[in-house]
Amino acid sequence: MSGQPAGGGGGGDGDLFAAAGLEPRLALGRQAWLLRGRAAGRADALLACIAEVAGQAPLRSLLTPGGRRMSVETSSCGALGWTSGPGGYRYQPIDPARGLPWPAMPGWLHDFAAELAAEAGFAGFSPDSCLINRYRPGARMALHQDRDERDFGQPIVSISLGMTARFLWGGLRRQDKAGQVALFHGDVVVWGGADRLRFHGIAPLAGPPHPLLGSERINLTLRRAGPTARAAAR
Numbered sequence: 001m002s003g004q005p006a007g008g009g010g011g012g013d014g015d016l017f018a019a020a021g022l023e024p025r026l027a028l029g030r031q032a033w034l035l036r037g038r039a040a041g042r043a044d045a046l047l048a049c050i051a052e053v054a055g056q057a058p059l060r061s062l063l064t065p066g067g068r069r070m071s072v073e074t075s076s077c078g079a080l081g082w083t084s085g086p087g088g089y090r091y092q093p094i095d096p097a098r099g100l101p102w103p104a105m106p107g108w109l110h111d112f113a114a115e116l117a118a119e120a121g122f123a124g125f126s127p128d129s130c131l132i133n134r135y136r137p138g139a140r141m142a143l144h145q146d147r148d149e150r151d152f153g154q155p156i157v158s159i160s161l162g163m164t165a166r167f168l169w170g171g172l173r174r175q176d177k178a179g180q181v182a183l184f185h186g187d188v189v190v191w192g193g194a195d196r197l198r199f200h201g202i203a204p205l206a207g208p209p210h211p212l213l214g215s216e217r218i219n220l221t222l223r224r225a226g227p228t229a230r231a232a233a234r
């Protein structure tokens with residue numbers, strides 16, 4: 001497999017934007033892969049699923065625990081949904097906006113995420129949460145770690161649709177310099193293992209509209225948020 005690890009715990013400064021489109025698989029780390037265009041063939045089904053979920057549990061811009069309004073709009077499907085508010089970041093079985101469970105995650109989406117995780121070396125992934133992030137021009141996501149899940153032994157599977165984003169990919173420490181890589185419609189990033197707690201984010205969305213989605217980017221992240229059998233046994 002070709003491709004150079006980017007950024008990384010050592011604080012490299014690789015700008016991967018230039019490598020965009022050249023590699024079917026780009027290593028972003030020892031256990032982090034960009035699977036270029038891997039979800040493009042599922043775009044129609046993914047968009048139908050997003051419309052269905054948003055019809056039940058509307059996308060909304062949440063407040064950070066610090067009281068700032070996020071520029072990204074979110075919703076979820078699956079047994080657990082990600083929420084944010086004065087009480088902090090957490091996963092919960094009930095959508096607080098409606099007082100109802102989150103819409104179910106379609107079986108095919110669960111299985112597709114498991115397939116993508118397996119292709120990146122994480123067999124047996126069984127997501128219980130799918131977070132939907134909608135970005136309009138100017139929306140961004142600051143550098144952060146995904147650490148609200150119970151078991152960091154489980155990977156993150158992230159699918160990009162619509163406008164091209166600049167994905168910021170840092171190291172294990174906040175101060176590690178972040179590289180950048182373009183994420184196009186249909187791209188998938190999977191990270192776990194040694195790379196599970198890498199800092200990452202999205203630069204303010206800019207650029208031409210997408211033929212299918214217009215001035216919008218939608219990201220889906222599939223996660224195992226609740227306990228796994230292994231974690232529960234501890």
Ligand SMILES: O=C(O)CCC(=O)C(=O)O
Pocket residue numbers: 131133141146158160167200201202219221
């Ligand atoms: O939009 C993206 O590609 C990243 C989303 C993300 O990092 C998150 O939801 O935690």
Ligand SMILES: [Fe+2]
Pocket residue numbers: 144145146200
């Ligand atoms: Fe994240």
